[in-house]
Amino acid sequence: MSNDISTSSSYLDSLRWQEKQAASKDKSDALTQEDFFSLLTQQLSFQDPSKPADNDQMIAQMTSFTMAEGISNLNSNFEALAASMTSNSALQASTLVGKQALLESDTLDLNEAGDARGSVVAEKPVESLKLRIEDESGQLVRTIDLGSQPAGAVRFAWDGKNEAGERLPPGEYKIKAEGSTNGEFSSLPIATFKNIESVNINGANGIIINTKEGAVRLTDVAEIA
Template sequence: MSNDISTASSTYLDSLKWQDNQVSTEEKSDALTQEDFFSLLTQQLSFQDPSNPADNDQMIAQMTNFTMAEGISNLNSNFQSLAASMTSNSALQASTLVGKQALLESDTLDLNAEGVAKGTIVAQEPVDNLTLRIEDSSGQLVRTIDLGSQAAGAIRFEWDGKNSEGEDLPEGEYNVKAEGQMAGEFTSLPIATFKNIESVNVNGSSGIIINTKEGAVRLTDIAEIA
């Protein structure tokens, strides 16, 4: 019987110690508030030397500094709340991009079910005898489109999905190349084509990331979305 009482007492004492530790931990984690500051200020005034009282300017400066520190802390909390809200809004807006098409630099052209494929050739300077070559997956040339002379800049093109004989080709991915004469020499030109947006990621440091079969790219690096 005595052993049971001893065990119960020990358990009760351990419980009290645990509660004391919890209270002590919670008290230590509490930050100083404005009430604590004024309590300290009151204590400071009560123990000051009557023959050498505290300077009013110093007291006002202390109060001002504490108010500024509290204001900055509240401002940081508000900014964190605003950042969380902006991230949520960005995620919602980014979700609407899924299923659309992004204009990305690529050497492949996607022919859709409507039999239309579009893209852009990028010319740093005027180009002559510009030619667009379209090949199937085996590398066989299926269509050549003559774009003639073009000014420098983004040169838009559209393929109707037909081969050189005017026959409709099946939808899918085709290889595309652009060649032209610049400054008297023939050269290849970079091409950007529209790729389906499969998913999006919202990254705090990188912003909105667009995922296509070509890979991942930042939304800010995309020139156009259709």
């Protein structure tokens, strides 16, 4: 007993109808310039000969269509530009991982090479500027005298040694800055270099860098090293 495959005309016609329906769905519903001129031709053919269309109105219609088409093309170009900029931002952001960002912090990271750097932010000229470096238990391990400094960012570097000249293990240390301004001693804000662990592309907020201190926008970073 053989199996029969139906090849009736009605069945084939139904398949062709489905193909036509699928093809019609793929076409854009947007009006093109050819559609506009076709409509314009129809409008001219059906106009009243005793009351022909005003030239100014015809020009206004053509101008409106041209402007609408131009705006549509401009939007498409902007979308392509935005996508390209996002890709470029992601590529640039990936190169930041593993580098260091200068962020305001009260801790100082001593690396394996025995080096730690940062800046003291002085809004006014300061005298007798001193740095106090403490271990995780709060014990003072090193004092660095920076003397008198002008207003601005005062760079400093620590070689990782204590007062006795002994090299301390790598890790995180607490740091404080104190100085005299107009005869009054006060604490000053400090920015230190933190390792960039990862980055995010966050739309309107741009590039977000992540360190163990938390997340911060790239535009808020003073320096990348």
